[in-house]
Amino acid sequence: xxxxxxxxxxxxxxxxxxxxxxxxxxxxxxxxxxxxxxxxxxxxxxxxxxxxxxxxxxxxxxxxxxxxxxxxxxxxxxxxxxxxxxxxxxxxxxxxxxxxxxxxxxxxxxxxxxxxxxxxxxxxxxxxxxxxxxxxxxxxxxxxxxxxxxxxxxxxxxxxxxxxxxxxxxxxxxxxxxxxxxxxxxxxxxxxxxxxxxxxxxxxxxxxxxxxxxxxxxxxxxxxxxxxxxxxxxxxxxxxxxxxxxxxxxxxxxxxxxxxxxxxxxxxxxxxxxxxxxxxxxxxxxxxxxxxxxxxxxxxxxxxxxxxxxxxxxxxxxxxxxxxxxxxxxxxxxxxxxxxxxxxxxxxxxxxxxxxxxxxxxxxxxxxxxxxxxxxxxxxxxx
Amino acid sequence: xxxxxxxxxxxxxxxxxxxxxxxxxxxxxxxxxxxxxxxxxxxxxxxxxxxxxxxxxxxxxxxxxxxxxxxxxxxxxxxxxxxxxxxxxxxxxxxxxxxxxxxxxxxxxxxxxxxxxxxxxxxxxxxxxxxxxxxxxxxxxxxxxxxxxxxxxxxxxxxxxxxxxxxxxxxxxxxxxxxxxxxxxxxxxxxxxxxxxxxxxxxxxxxxxxxxxxxxxxxxxxxxxxxxxxxxxxxxxxxxxxxxxxxxxxxxxxxxxxxxxxxxxxxxxxxxxxxxxxxxxxxxxxxxxx
Numbered sequence: 001x002x003x004x005x006x007x008x009x010x011x012x013x014x015x016x017x018x019x020x021x022x023x024x025x026x027x028x029x030x031x032x033x034x035x036x037x038x039x040x041x042x043x044x045x046x047x048x049x050x051x052x053x054x055x056x057x058x059x060x061x062x063x064x065x066x067x068x069x070x071x072x073x074x075x076x077x078x079x080x081x082x083x084x085x086x087x088x089x090x091x092x093x094x095x096x097x098x099x100x101x102x103x104x105x106x107x108x109x110x111x112x113x114x115x116x117x118x119x120x121x122x123x124x125x126x127x128x129x130x131x132x133x134x135x136x137x138x139x140x141x142x143x144x145x146x147x148x149x150x151x152x153x154x155x156x157x158x159x160x161x162x163x164x165x166x167x168x169x170x171x172x173x174x175x176x177x178x179x180x181x182x183x184x185x186x187x188x189x190x191x192x193x194x195x196x197x198x199x200x201x202x203x204x205x206x207x208x209x210x211x212x213x214x215x216x217x218x219x220x221x222x223x224x225x226x227x228x229x230x231x232x233x234x235x236x237x238x239x240x241x242x243x244x245x246x247x248x249x250x251x252x253x254x255x256x257x258x259x260x261x262x263x264x265x266x267x268x269x270x271x272x273x274x275x276x277x278x279x280x281x282x283x284x285x286x287x288x289x290x291x292x293x294x295x296x297x298x299x300x301x302x303x304x305x306x307x308x309x310x311x312x313x314x315x316x317x318x319x320x321x322x323x324x325x326x327x328x329x330x331x332x333x334x335x336x337x338x339x340x341x342x343x344x345x346x347x348x349x350x351x352x353x354x355x356x357x358x359x360x361x362x363x364x365x366x367x368x369x370x371x372x373x374x375x376x377x378x379x380x381x382x383x
Numbered sequence: 384x385x386x387x388x389x390x391x392x393x394x395x396x397x398x399x400x401x402x403x404x405x406x407x408x409x410x411x412x413x414x415x416x417x418x419x420x421x422x423x424x425x426x427x428x429x430x431x432x433x434x435x436x437x438x439x440x441x442x443x444x445x446x447x448x449x450x451x452x453x454x455x456x457x458x459x460x461x462x463x464x465x466x467x468x469x470x471x472x473x474x475x476x477x478x479x480x481x482x483x484x485x486x487x488x489x490x491x492x493x494x495x496x497x498x499x500x501x502x503x504x505x506x507x508x509x510x511x512x513x514x515x516x517x518x519x520x521x522x523x524x525x526x527x528x529x530x531x532x533x534x535x536x537x538x539x540x541x542x543x544x545x546x547x548x549x550x551x552x553x554x555x556x557x558x559x560x561x562x563x564x565x566x567x568x569x570x571x572x573x574x575x576x577x578x579x580x581x582x583x584x585x586x587x588x589x590x591x592x593x594x595x596x597x598x599x600x601x602x603x604x605x606x607x608x609x610x611x612x613x614x615x616x617x618x619x620x621x622x623x624x625x626x627x628x629x630x631x632x633x634x635x636x637x638x639x640x641x642x643x644x645x646x647x648x649x650x651x652x653x654x655x656x657x658x659x660x661x662x663x664x665x666x667x668x669x670x671x672x673x
Contacts, residue, residue: 035499037597175643203643209594209603212391213637213645220384233501237594244512245519261501265595268506 026062026326028053028316029088029118030071030309031081031099031109037233038076040259041101041305045123046071047297048306049098052313062320067313070094076101078108085109089116095326096121096316096335101305103127103149103179106142113141117328119319119335121145121312123305124255124278126152127178131356138356141332145311145343146304147361149179152254152276153186155363155379156227159274160252161194163365163377166224168197170249172214172238174230176206183229183254191227199223208234215242223249231256235273236265243269250274259302263371273368274376278304279345280364282375289344311343315351387518388638389631394524396630398589401531402607403614403622404538405582411617412555412575415475416608418482419460420583421601422489427453427587428596429493432502435588442507450584457580458573460485466569486601493598502596527589534582535623547574609653615663624664 030049033042046069053067061067070092074081081100088094089112096119100106106125113120122130122144131142160166169191174180181203188198199221202214215238218226226242226249228235235257242251253275263270281290281303289310293301301307318341319334320326338351350359365376402424409417430452434445464485468478512519542548553561554571562568586607590600606629614625629649636648656663 035494037499037501039499203641205643205646207602208642209600210395212394213388213634214642216384216387216391216634217638219387233595233597236501244521246512246514264503265501267503 024065025068026065026320027068027070027092027094028313029085029092029094029097029099030069031074031084031088031097031105031120032071033076033101034071034073036075036077037231038101040261040302041124042073042076044302045099045101045305045309048293048301049309049313051293051296052310056313056317062317063324067317074100074105076105078105081105081109082112085112085116085120089113089118094118095320095328096331098309098312098316099123100125103130103182104177106130106144107178110139110142114139117141117332119143119316119328119332121315121335123308123312126255127182129178138354141328143315143335143351143356145308145315145349145358145361146278147363148357149183149254150186152363153183153229154190155365156229156252156254156276157187157190157194157196158379159276159365159377160225160227161191161196164225164250164252164274166196166250168199168223169225169227170200170202170218170221170223171198171227172202172204172211172218172230173228174206174208174234175203177230179254179256180229180231184227187227187229204234209237211238211241212245215245215247218242219245219247222247225249226251228252229254229256232259232261233265236262236270239266239269239273255304258304258366258373263368270368271370275366277364277366278361279307280366280373280375283345283364285345285347307344311345311349314343315341315349384638386516388634390515390518390520390524392631392634393528393627394521394630395634396610396627397524397528397531398586398593398626399607399610399629400623400626401527401534401582401586401589402604403611403626404531404534404619405579405586406604406608406611407614407617407619407622408575408579408582410611411619412551412572413465413469413475413478414617415478416482416616417579418479418608419464419485419489420482420579421604421607422486423453423457423460423580423583424587424590424604425493425598425601426456426489427584428591428600429497429502429587430584431588431591432504432596435507436502436505446585446588449588450581453584453587454577454580457576457583460580461572461576466572469572490598490601497598499598502591504592504596507592521593523589523593527593530585530589531623534585535619538578538619547571551575606649609649612663613653613656615660615666618663618665621663621665 032046033039049069053069057066072084074084088097098121101124103125106122107130119141124146125144126146126149128148132138171184173184200218228238228251235253239251251273255277257275258277319331323330323334336353341349343349352359363379366373367376405420427449431445431449434440434448464481512521550566551571610626610629611622614621633645633649636645
């Protein structure tokens with residue numbers, strides 16, 4: 001019995017001294033998906049965060065302290081994301097959390113960040129409701145560094161109508177995903193406002209593998225474009241099965257398909273697949289960062305998550321410097337009042353205090369050509 | 384459009400049927416649902432990918448070799464996970480729980496060793512589909528449909544005309560009496576698992592060709608299980624008819640109502656059929672079904 005007490009006390013002391021030794025660091029949490037269907041982006045995201053933290057520390061750190069990234073895997077699963085947030089806040093006492101990448105996981109985990117008074121910066125959570133409550137007021141601790149889906153849907157509709165000259169469209173979306181069903185709505189709203197016509201609007205449930213039933217229906221009434229605002233797995237399968245059925249309309253998607261998986265799964269059928277994206281490797285602003293990334297990891301980052309995560313980290317670091325503290329409440333107000341700072345993807349980054357979204361973040365259109373993503377054009381934030 | 388719907392339905396149904404046959408075989412002799420069958424199909428898809436894409440064998444040899452390997456894996460599965468339980472005459476509920484455990488272990492084993500990446504089989508046909516009366520049929524659908532038919536005929540011949548097949552059927556109707564007559568029950572079971580593994584391998588290769596390969600792909604066998612129950616667990620013709628019925632109904636619901644409520648319909652159908660025919664359409668009376 002006595003022995004046990006001694007051991008317990010020793011363990012506690014060890015734990016405490018460990019905690020004390022960590023005092024000269026600032027912990028930033030990373031709530032990322034390192035396994036599962038979204039791991040491609042999550043791993044790139046974490047790599048980029050570690051690289052950026054290393055750079056910041058080499059330049060002298062923040063408030064004389066070093067930045068430490070603490071990451072846990074959420075498998076892009078909302079309940080897991082909630083647990084990761086709890087652990088980062090209650091056990092690791094992080095100053096801020098970077099992530100999440102999906103609107104659904106962000107919305108699920110947001111409550112924990114609000115209660116724990118810890119700012120949370122979404123990387124690619126593009127649903128409008130992620131940072132703004134139903135009454136139109138922003139959540140105090142919820143921010144993001146990406147454009148939002150209404151903007152993405154609008155650009156997709158504009159591009160399809162004006163550049164691809166599409167007058168009719170059909171849509172296949174995932175009814176089990178906030179991201180997919182809202183993006184479908186924003187596309188429909190803007191496409192019809194421009195004068196286009198939506199012929200078929202078909203939904204499926206997350207995890208589906210066989211889309212031939214709904215594609216057969218779409219084939220019966222041909223359209224100029226097939227809008228597929230889903231993740232890469234479904235988009236790849238839909239492209240493959242649509243071409244097999246003899247549907248010839250070009251495809252268009254959102255940033256959810258921006259992974260090489262799209263071509264792995266869909267093969268030749270994905271040639272000419274257009275999609276809206278948050279960033280492109282061809283962007284000259286990213287060239288120096290891209291070189292560093294390739295030098296360290298010997299591979300290309302899977303965009304857009306890594307550059308968004310770096311934007312988020314730079315946003316947090318800037319706010320900590322201005323606030324002079326890592327206290328959650330002060331930090332959140334500092335982030336809210338961010339104006340014209342330099343981040344990775346733009347020299348002019350501003351947070352809108354009304355919505356906690358960035359103002360005027362640009363968007364790009366990509367297309368699959370010869371099995372690779374190619375840059376088509378950019379839309380500035382005002383469009 | 385109606386013809387296209389029926390063709391698509393038959394195509395989807397034939398995959399369900401192929402998967403359902405593995406459930407049936409094991410159920411008919413051991414009277415429990417081998418939920419590890421889905422994981423075996425997933426392994427089959429990976430093994431097939433290895434042969435077809437990495438080693439570069441032809442479709443035919445990939446299919447044969449994969450079937451043999453999953454057959455062996457299935458025997459190992461039975462030997463390690465089920466035999467001890469069986470010898471201690473554990474109730475079939477425990478076997479089902481063990482099977483679920485095996486399926487989770489295998490899925491996570493693939494996650495931790497191969498990873499969560501998606502893989503896609505190489506293209507084998509210069510054309511993926513043919514057109515008949517303005518409706519398109521995938522070549523892989525035709526293949527899987529005929530392979531299912533061939534498998535069922537071979538299985539029928541094996542069960543009815545070979546000595547081992549007759550012994551298996553004897554084991555199905557009365558394990559104790561069959562053992563007393565000199566049939567080695569453990570050997571019978573080993574062979575049944577080998578057969579069900581073969582079906583898992585074939586279904587896995589077809590699934591991989593048609594969709595893709597990833598660790599969670601085994602979930603789709605839930606549908607195959609429903610197909611087996613609709614047809615009557617333990618009845619091989621029932622598994623095939625059940626699979627085709629389910630495929631066609633799902634497609635019709637997707638096209639004419641909405642694909643969102645598709646599963647509501649297929650599961651309601653399951654309940655409805657069980658209400659009127661508790662043993663399924665072609666069910667045979669067994670002591671307990673789980």
